[in-house]
Amino acid sequence: MNGFDRLNPVVQHHIVNSLGWQGLRPLQEDAIVPIMDGEDAILLAPTAGGKTEAACFPLLSRMAGENWQGLSVLYLCPLKALLNNLQPRIESYTAWIGREALTWHGDVSSSARTRIKREQPDILLTTPESLESMLVSESVDAGQLFANLRSVVIDEVHAFAGDDRGWHLLAVLARIESLLGRPLQRVGMSATVGNPDELLNWLQSADSARIGRVIAPEVPGNAVAVVGSSLTVASAQPALVGGTLTDVTIDYVGSVENAVKVIAALHQGEKRLVFVDSRRLAEELGEGLHESGVTVFISHSSLSAAERRRSEEAFADARDCVIVATSTLELGIDVGDLDRVIQINAPRTVSSFLQRLGRTGRRAGTTRNCLFLALDNDNLLATLGMLNCWSQGWVEPVTPPISPRHIAAQQILALALQNHRVPLSNWKHQWGALPLFDSTADESFEYLLAQGFLQQDGGIAFMGPEAEKRFGHRHFMELLAVFTAAPQFTVMAGRNDIGFVETEVLTEAVEGPRVLLLGGRSWMVTHIDWNRRICYVETTTITGRAKWGSAGEGASFRISRGMRAALLGTLPAGVTLTRRATSAIEGLRTDRSTTVADQALVVTREENGDWRWWTWAGTRANRTLSAWLPSVVPPRQLTRGDSIRLYPDIGPREIGAALAEARSPGAPKPLPFVNPKALSGLKFSAALPEKLAVMTLAARLVDTDGAQATLGNKTSIRAHG
Structure with a gap:
């Protein structure tokens, strides 16, 4: 019996007659049996590969065949816009078997939420943050709402797993499983993952008792043709592979x-x-x-x-x-x-x-x-x-952020909000096998008690005044939002909400009228309501200005090495360069010829007398190397991805000696310096002892593998200048 034959007959009928499909895609066919058997799964396919249907068709068949009642399936997405986009499609599928799919997130009205609580759709589309808000809400009976829950589908799972939101997601699911006293089937979907087996292990909270598999039918590779030399974009020819x-x-x-x-x-x-x-x-x-x-x-x-x-x-x-x-x-x-x-x-x-x-x-x-x-x-x-x-067929592995101590602290407080109490002993059991808490967890718990985030009475702890002071605004919304955003003002044109700008745009000095660029149009600021954080505007023909804060790391080790390879003569197979691009890369190779060498470490003398080591190792690896090499690297410099600035009063011999020492097995490997002021970017860092918060942030700034690979075994140094 193939997978299609296992589907509910009504689902089969609509696939053929309502959708007009002649058959299922490989992923959809391969996913049916394991999902209908209740296994956890990671579904991998390119964008538009039919992943939503691969998860929904077998779950709907189980829903009909096993007569699931009430809220049975959660469908989680990282973005509200994605939920809004998916909901009509999933709702059309649930209607095949007389069931319903609804959406709950921050933009959904209170009346719609009341209907969800009362009528319980069979599938609920939501975000992890909204899911946790249901757990802690006084107006939601979580035990009753989730009583019939069977499966959780996580769309774009890689977007969660590579971020603190992933730890938060798994922690919330663990609390729901603890509330229900049974595991939930977990199905993750992604288009681009370099380490799917590790991702499945993460999705299962490293619980070896769970059964699961990666479902990834072979698809055509992404390597195409050879490097072209076309003179214009229009002459570029696609390749068939x-x-x-x-x-x-x-x-x-x-x-x-x-x-x-x-x-x-x-x-x-x-x-x-x-x-x-x-x-x-x-x-x-x-x-x-x-x-x-x-x-x-x-x-x-x-x-x-x-x-x-x-x-x-x-x-x-x-x-x-x-x-x-x-x-x-x-x-x-x-x-x-x-x-x-x-x-x-x-x-x-x-x-x-x-x-x-x-x-x-x-x-x-x-x-x-x-x-x-x-x-x-x-x-x-x-x-x-x-x-x-x-x-070369390489895709980044999805790596969960290490040491999520701040998320662990947030979860302790969220549990106190949910249950109105946390036991002083065996409090970690609420999260099952999830590796959220490390050896410092008890220290963090004691800190919450000592600083008044929690208060204790007998054998229990409950929400304290410091937690209410820091996170209690608007029903503890700050506690339930895992990612940090800069303070923003809503931009209003009449009654139309145009969008948001950060405070700096409205406070910096300007000559003449203050004009914003938003939505591809220019807007003159007519009034700012500082208390309500609203900026009123009207259209203008004066050219506006767009400005937002930037974030994000520089290039990774592998991509930086790809840049180095390009300077050394390697161009990506299957990519056409126009005449302008070809000329530009040839000029780059000439200009930066002193920054790369195939079989040697390269250092150059800058005009100010400093040495610069051209590592081509990426931002994190260079930050790591800077911490490992204090004898030759000046402290607290701006970290670049291509190079590291060295002291001016040394030479190649001292540089070589420092590198050799760092290569030795017993060499110290300190973490980089972290200014305590930088902790504001680590959400919930206030709920951690400063020492642990600094350790957490520092550990996330390094790439030890990239640093070790950069040190390598090369002993020759090519010095220029």
Whole structure:
């Protein structure tokens, strides 16, 4: 019996007759038996590979065949926009068997939530933060709401696992399982994972008693053709490998203005999705395209949900248009049939590139494609480094952040909020086998008691005044939000919510009127309500300004090594370079010839007398090496991904001796210095002893494997200057 035959007959009927499918995709077929048998699973397939159906069809068959009643399945997503996008599709599937799917997140009205509590849909789409709010809410009987829960589906599971939100997600699921007294089936879905077995182990909370498997049918690889030497973008030819057409091209444009000209001129009549790496760049590019007569829409996280939805819906229905987006459109949100993806500069990871590339080539006879437009030499090199990794078939492993002590502290307080008490002994059992608490957990618990976050009475602890002071605002919303965002002001044009800007934009000195650039349009500030954090605006023809704080690490070790390889002559297989890009990389190789050598460590003397060690190891590895080599590295310098500044009053001999000492097995490996002021970026750090908070942050700033690989066995040093 194949997988399809195991499905409920009603589900089978609708797959064939309502959807008009001739058969299932390999992932959908392979997922049926294990999911219907109750196993945990990781479902892997490229973007648009049918993962949602692979999870839903067998779960709906179980729901009908085993007569599940009440809320049976949770469907968790990292973004509210993704939930809104998926809900109509999943609701249409549940209707096949007379069931219902509803959504609960921060934008859902109180009346809709009341209906959910009263009627209990069969599938509830939500976020982990909203799920925890149900657990602690006085108006929700969590035991009754989750009493019939059987399975949890986690969409874009890699986006959780690589972040503290993943630890939070697993901790909340563990508390629900503790409340119910039984395990829940866990099904994770992802398009791009470099270490799926480890991801499954993480999803199962490292519980060896759970049964699960990775389901990843073979799909055509991403390696295509050979490096092209076409003179223009238009002459780039896609390659056919394993039935998949892929066309990846790099152009060097040098400025935002030139990027606007290329996008406006190329591929007219097509629907184009342009990815950028910042909200500021999205606004500047959108404004330039609008002035060039291109129909353009904008999507990024500082636009209101309504504004983003209007843009995405208009784009989905239009032709001959462009939508400019940050990573908000990377995770599966449907914006209709795309003709082309354009990437300004390089995404930070191969995984992001694969997500974006997978947006195209969905129609029969079409090509998966991506046109890269590099705005400067550094971004051209970063693009080549990332694509060198991609062409070799490498994708980043998903690695959960180490030492989640701050999330553990948050969970203790959340449990006190949920149960109105925490036992002073055996309190960790609520989280089962989840490796959330390390050897410092008891110290953290004692700190919560000592500082008044918890108060004790007899053998129990309960929420204390310090927790209410720090996290109690608006029903403890600060305690239930795991990620930190900068303070923002809502931008209102009449009654329309346009989006958000950070405080700095409204407080810095300006000459003349204060004009913002938001949603690809310019807005003059007419009034600021500082108490309510609302900025009132009206349209203007004066050019506005877009500005937001930036975040994120620099290049990884592997991508930095890909950049080094590009300087040494290796270009990514299957990628076409335009004449401008070819000329630019040749110039780069000439300009930076003293920064790379195939078989030696390279140091150069700078104009100010400092030595610079060209490691090409990435930001984290360089930060690690700086901590390991205090005798030759000045402290507290700005960390770069390509190099480390060394003391001026040393020479190659001293540098070589320091490196040799660091290579020795017994050499000390201290963590980098962390300024206590930086702890504000670690959510809930106030609930940890400062020593543990500093240790937690420092441990997350390093890459010991990359540092060790950089030290390597090379003893020769090539010095320039």
